[in-house]
Structures are given as C-alpha cells and as structure tokens.
Amino acid sequence: MAVDYKELKKGGFMRQKQKDNFSMRLKSVGGHFTAAQLGTVQQVAEQYGKGYVHLTSRQGIEIPFIQLADIEAVKKTLLDGGVQVGVCGPRVRTITACQGSAVCPSGLIDTVKLANEFDKRYGGRELPHKFKFGFTGCHNNCLKTEENDLGIKGGTMPSWKEDACTYCGVCQAVCLEKAIVVDKTAKTVRLDLDQCVYCGKCIKSCPTDAWNGENGFVISFGGLYGNRIAVGRHFLPIIFDEDKVYTIVDVTLAFFEKYAKPSERFCNCLDRVGWDKFQKEVEAVL
Amino acid sequence: MSRKPDDTLDITDVVCPMTFVKAKMRLEDLDDGQVLAVHLNNGEPIQNVPRSLKDEGHKVLSVEQNADGSYNLLVEKGRL
Numbered sequence: 001m002a003v004d005y006k007e008l009k010k011g012g013f014m015r016q017k018q019k020d021n022f023s024m025r026l027k028s029v030g031g032h033f034t035a036a037q038l039g040t041v042q043q044v045a046e047q048y049g050k051g052y053v054h055l056t057s058r059q060g061i062e063i064p065f066i067q068l069a070d071i072e073a074v075k076k077t078l079l080d081g082g083v084q085v086g087v088c089g090p091r092v093r094t095i096t097a098c099q100g101s102a103v104c105p106s107g108l109i110d111t112v113k114l115a116n117e118f119d120k121r122y123g124g125r126e127l128p129h130k131f132k133f134g135f136t137g138c139h140n141n142c143l144k145t146e147e148n149d150l151g152i153k154g155g156t157m158p159s160w161k162e163d164a165c166t167y168c169g170v171c172q173a174v175c176l177e178k179a180i181v182v183d184k185t186a187k188t189v190r191l192d193l194d195q196c197v198y199c200g201k202c203i204k205s206c207p208t209d210a211w212n213g214e215n216g217f218v219i220s221f222g223g224l225y226g227n228r229i230a231v232g233r234h235f236l237p238i239i240f241d242e243d244k245v246y247t248i249v250d251v252t253l254a255f256f257e258k259y260a261k262p263s264e265r266f267c268n269c270l271d272r273v274g275w276d277k278f279q280k281e282v283e284a285v286l
Numbered sequence: 287m288s289r290k291p292d293d294t295l296d297i298t299d300v301v302c303p304m305t306f307v308k309a310k311m312r313l314e315d316l317d318d319g320q321v322l323a324v325h326l327n328n329g330e331p332i333q334n335v336p337r338s339l340k341d342e343g344h345k346v347l348s349v350e351q352n353a354d355g356s357y358n359l360l361v362e363k364g365r366l
Contacts, residue, residue, distance in 0.1 A: 169349040170336045173357060184348075205336045207346040 003068065012085040013071065020068040023054070025086035026078070029123075030097035030115030030135075031059035040081025048074050058132070059096045060086060090263070092125045093132050100137035101154065107137030108154030108200060108215045114242075121246065127253065128260035128269075132223075139199035146232035147225040149266040150252055152245070155198030155238045156213030160189055164210035171202035171211060198238050216240040219248060221278070222267035230267045235279050236286070247285050255281055289347060291323035291360060292316060297335075298327050298356055305331045306338045309361070313344060316363045321347065324359040332357050 005015050012025040026041065033041070045053050045063045048070050054062045066074055075085060086094060095118050098104065100111030114135050122133070136143035137154045145151025167189070172182045179195035180202060182188075198218055203211040216238040223232030239245055255278055260269040270278055295312045297305045309324055316322060326335055328351075336346050336359065343364030350358045 166347070168346050170346050170359075173332050173349045173351065174336065176333075201333065201337075205340065205346075207336070207340055207344075 006089070008071070010087065010089045010091075012087055013066065014062070014088060016064065018065070021064070022066045022068065022071070023062045023064040024049075024066045024074065025056070025088060026061045026063070027084035027086040028058075028060045028094050029119045030095065030112040032112060033061070034082070037081065037083050040078060040083045043081065044074055044077055044083075047077070056094075058094050058134075060094050087124045090129045091127055091131070092122045093130050095119050095123065095133045095135075096143060096148075097135040098137050098143040100135070104137055106140055108156050109135075109137055109152075109217060111135040111137050111143070111152075111154070114152065118249075122249065122253065125253070127256055129263050129265050131253070131256065131266060139197055145223070146220045147223045148232060149221070149223060150249065151220040151223055151232050153218040153220070154215060155218040156200040156203060156215045157198055157238055157240075158191060158196065158200070158202050158211050158213050160191060161210050161212065162189075164208045165189060166208055166210075168207060170205045170207065174201045174205045176201070214240060217242070217245050219245070221252065222270050222275075224265055224267045226265075228265075228268070233275070235275075236282065244286070248282055251282055251285050252278075289321050289360060289362075292320040294323040294325070296325045297331065298325055302330050302334055306335050309335060309339065310342060313339075313342075313361065313363050318363055318365040320363050322361045322363065324361060326357050326359060328355040328357065335359070 013022040016023055041053060041061060045051055048066050049063045050065045054064060056062055095115045097111035097115040100109060101107030102110050102112060118133055132148045133150050134143050134145050134148035135152045136145045145153050167182055167184045167187055169182045172180045177195045177197055179192045181190045200213055203213045218238050219236055220232030220234050224230040256266050259273045293316060297308050313322055326332060339346060339361055345362045345364060347360040347362055
C-alpha cells in the first residue's frame with residue numbers, strides 16, 4: 001500500500017531525506033511541557049528515535065528518525081504518556097507565547113492562558129495555508145508577535161490622575177514614543193494617544209501612581225517570516241474585552257478562508273484582495 | 287519641586303545593572319527622607335533606574351534633562 005505522506009505530515013510526521021524516516025512534531029501550546037511529558041519524550045527519543053530531540057523555532061519539539069513501521073507504536077506510547085502529536089500543513093499551527101503575566105514582572109496579559117484558549121477554539125483548523133498565532137505579554141515583544149499571521153501583544157492604556165501628580169517629569173523621560181509632555185511650570189501633563197504604544201513605562205516609573213492603566217490586547221495582522229518577510233500591521237485600537245478578541249479572530253479566519261487561494265499566506269492574500277477591505281470587515285465588529 | 291540634595295552620585299560611567307546597584311547602595315547610606323541627586327545617561331539607565339527605585343520604595347522627586355541628553359534625577363530615600 002502506498003504511503004500517504006500528506007496525511008502523515010498533517011498528523012505531524014515530516015518526511016526526512018532518509019527513506020521511511022520521519023521527524024515527528026509534538027504538540028506544543030504556549031511552549032509549555034510538563035516534566036512528566038518530557039519523560040515520555042525522552043523515552044520515545046531513546047526507544048524509537050536516535051536519542052535526541054530538535055527544538056523548533058516556534059517552541060515545538062521534534063523527534064527525528066522515527067521509522068515508518070513504528071508510527072502506530074510511537075503514537076500509543078506518546079498518548080499513554082500524555083503527549084500529543086502536532087500538526088503541519090495548511091492549518092492553524094503551533095500557538096506560541098512568552099511566559100506572560102503569570103510569571104514575568106513585565107507581563108500585562110496572561111499569554112499562556114490565551115494560547116490554551118486559542119488552541120481549544122482554533123487549534124489545527126483547516127485553512128487555505130498555514131496560519132500562525134503568537135502572543136507576547138508586553139511591548140518588549142520577546143515573542144516577536146509581528147512575525148505571526150495574527151499576533152497579540154499585551155498593552156496598557158494609561159490614564160492620568162491630576163491630584164496625585166508631582167510633575168517630576170519621569171514619565172516624559174521614560175516615554176520612548178515622546179507621547180507625554182510635562183510642563184513643570186504650568187503644571188500640565190499632556191498624553192498624545194496617537195503616539196502611545198500602550199507599553200506602560202509611564203505607569204511603572206511613576207513615583208506617585210498618578211499614572212494608572214487598563215490592560216488589553218494589541219493585535220497585529222499579516223506577519224510573515226519565510227521566503228518573504230513582512231511585519232504584521234497594526235490598525236486597531238487596543239482591545240480590552242477578551243471576547244471581542246475572539247470575534248476579531250473569527251472574522252479574520254473567515255476572511256482568509258473566503259478570499260485566499262490555496263497555498264496563499266494571509267499577508268499575500270491581503271496584498272491581493274486589499275487591506276482596506278479586510279480592515280473594514282474587522283472594524284465592523286468592534 | 288527642587289530640593290537641595292544631601293548627596294550626589296554620577297552613574298554615567300557604568301551600565302545596567304551597575305547603574306541601579308550604585309544608586310541603591312548610595313541610598314542605603316542616607317537617612318529616610320534624605321535626597322540623592324543622580325546623574326545618569328539617556329537610554330537604558332533612564333528607562334530602568336527610576337522604575338527600580340520605585341520598586342525599592344524610593345521616590346523620584348524630579349527629572350531634568352541636560353543639553354547633552356543625560357538626566358539629573360532627585361530621589362528621596364523611602365521610609366520603609
């Protein structure tokens with residue numbers, strides 16, 4: 001019987017240059033593996049592979065040199081050990097995340113929780129081409145969200161309380177975007193929201209907590225980092241309601257499904273069909 | 287708000303994390319409520335030092351930028 005390599009690839013078994021050998025991709029969500037799962041990975045790598053794993057560029061684990069004849073036995077061992085096989089091909093791929101607000105002092109959103117919720121809703125969904133989600137907790141952007149077809153960055157919308165302010169000027173000094181101007185003599189503080197990138201540096205530095213913030217989601221679209229390189233674009237305001245984020249993602253994936261040609265990445269689809277058209281559809285659900 | 291500093295410190299000759307370490311150590315020598323003047327560089331020092339001072343319970347009183355881009359910071363030692 002002919003081997004269905006496409007079906008194997010879909011199930012995370014990537015054909016190697018060596019005949020009937022596969023590099024097996026494991027399922028990863030937000031880059032978290034438990035120690036127990038790693039025990040299973042070790043067991044499979046030693047028993048069925050060559051005793052090593054490869055860490056992928058998107059927080060995944062691959063175990064190379066899995067033999068065609070062993071695939072079913074490997075799948076069972078993994079399943080019994082609490083590890084799932086990943087996906088490849090034209091569908092929602094591994095959802096990546098930094099450690100986010102659950103662990104990182106800079107984090108503004110719980111990226112790993114978000115990744116798990118996205119996995120439940122969209123993980124492995126069939127699409128015209130691969131589609132990558134990536135989440136980062138703050139403007140430092142450790143996870144490089146703009147490389148993804150859809151990226152989400154934690155942000156915070158600053159608000160200023162006049163009675164707490166001492167006009168020391170530290171917020172103006174730390175603002176990389178020059179969005180804040182403090183007039184010490186006139187005792188005024190001006191925030192230019194068009195310049196603000198929701199990084200929260202003003203809030204973290206303010207000695208009197210005159211700056212406070214509401215945390216939310218900053219979304220970018222159409223990132224690519226392969227043969228063609230394109231930085232994901234921002235055109236939405238910061239979104240505070242998580243449910244609204246899912247509505248936006250639903251619209252995005254529906255647009256991609258409707259308009260993209262087979263094997264056309266989201267960015268290329270947007271370039272061809274029109275960013276304006278897409279922006280209008282997204283803004284309609286805000 | 288310009289109060290007369292009780293001590294001064296120049297951290298323009300060191301980089302992160304020594305900038306904050308030096309400021310923190312000098313503040314330890316002061317009494318609660320006393321004021322330290324800190325001369326620091328633009329870029330990483332101004333991004334990190336005021337925030338770290340806040341996290342340690344000290345209070346930035348004023349920030350002034352000099353013509354060369356560096357900053358003068360007045361910090362009051364926290365009453366912890």
